[in-house]
Structures are given as C-alpha cells and as structure tokens.
Amino acid sequence: MADITLFHNPRCGTSRNVLALIRHAGLEPRVVEYLKTPPSRDELRALAAATGQPLRTLLRDKEAVFAELGLADPGLSDDALLDAIEQHPILLNRPIVMTPLGTALCRPSEAVLELLPVGPLPPFTKSDGEVVVDHGRRRG
Structure with a gap:
C-alpha cells in the first residue's frame, strides 16, 4: 500500500x-x-520544500x-509566516498531499491524480457534480 498523507480540513469541499x-x-x-494537530515549524518548512514552492504558497x-495580520506583505520572512501559521493553523491552505510521487497543494482537487501511484482511474464525480476524468498523467 502506498504511503500517502493528506493534510485535511473536513469542512473544506476541495479537501x-x-x-x-x-x-x-x-x-x-x-x-x-x-486544525486539530497542526504540523510543526520543521514539518511546514519540509512541506513547502517538498512542493518546490515558497512557504508563502x-x-x-x-x-x-490573513488580512488582519498583514500577511500579503512580500517583505515578511518565512519565520514571520511560520509564526502566523502556528498561531492560526487555519492559514495553512489545504489539501496538501504527500505520496511517493511527490507533494502538492491539490487545488483544484483533481490535481491529486498526478500524485497517485496507480494506473488511470475510472471517472469520478465530485460533490458539486463535476466529473473528473483521469488521463493517466503521473509525476515520475
């Protein structure tokens, strides 16, 4: 069985x-x-590094x-951003998925397909009725 981790908010439809x-x-x-078990600062840094994107993403x-804390300021350091996420875990975007094929923020939800270590899937209908077709493209 593949080792997959999902950083999840059950109140989020995309998640x-x-x-x-x-x-x-x-x-x-x-x-x-x-939101119940926030990742540590080191885990957050590792997640960002694994996505290949800046922590800000x-x-x-x-x-x-986000607005109240002035987090749109591009001059804020990663440490300042980490402080904000530690104090307000809701600031962590979701869902973040880690698999043997990579790590990504999966927005839109079908972005997770390229991380799944399985062959093409049959069509899937999202909660809003949109049908997702898997074209079999995977990271590798």
Whole structure:
C-alpha cells in the first residue's frame, strides 16, 4: 500500500473531494486534521520544500486573519509566516498531499491524480457534480 498523507480540513469541499479521489483509487491515506494537530515549524518548512514552492504558497489568503495580520506583505520572512501559521493553523491552505510521487497543494482537487501511484482511474464525480476524468498523467 502506498504511503500517502493528506493534510485535511473536513469542512473544506476541495479537501473532501481529494480524500474521496484517493479512496476512489483504492488507497487509504494517513489523514492529518491539521486544525486539530497542526504540523510543526520543521514539518511546514519540509512541506513547502517538498512542493518546490515558497512557504508563502501554502498560505490561505482568503482567511480574514490573513488580512488582519498583514500577511500579503512580500517583505515578511518565512519565520514571520511560520509564526502566523502556528498561531492560526487555519492559514495553512489545504489539501496538501504527500505520496511517493511527490507533494502538492491539490487545488483544484483533481490535481491529486498526478500524485497517485496507480494506473488511470475510472471517472469520478465530485460533490458539486463535476466529473473528473483521469488521463493517466503521473509525476515520475
């Protein structure tokens, strides 16, 4: 069984769809409800590094606290961003998925397909009725 970790918020439709897509592939991820069990600073740094993106890309800018804390300021250091995420875990964007094929913020939810270590999947219908077709492209 593939080692898959999903940083998940069950109140988020995109996150629920990613979990359902992973299960649709016959896989069962380790689910980390990051609002209950926030990742450490070191884990957050490692997650950002694994995505190949700056830490800032893992911030959820739609949260009110993002604006309240002035996090749009491009001059803020990673340490300042980590301080904010530690104090307000809701700032961590979701869902983040780690698999043997890579790590990514999976927005839109079908972005998870390229991380799944399985062959092409049959069509999947998301909670909003949109049908996802897997074209078999995987990271490698």
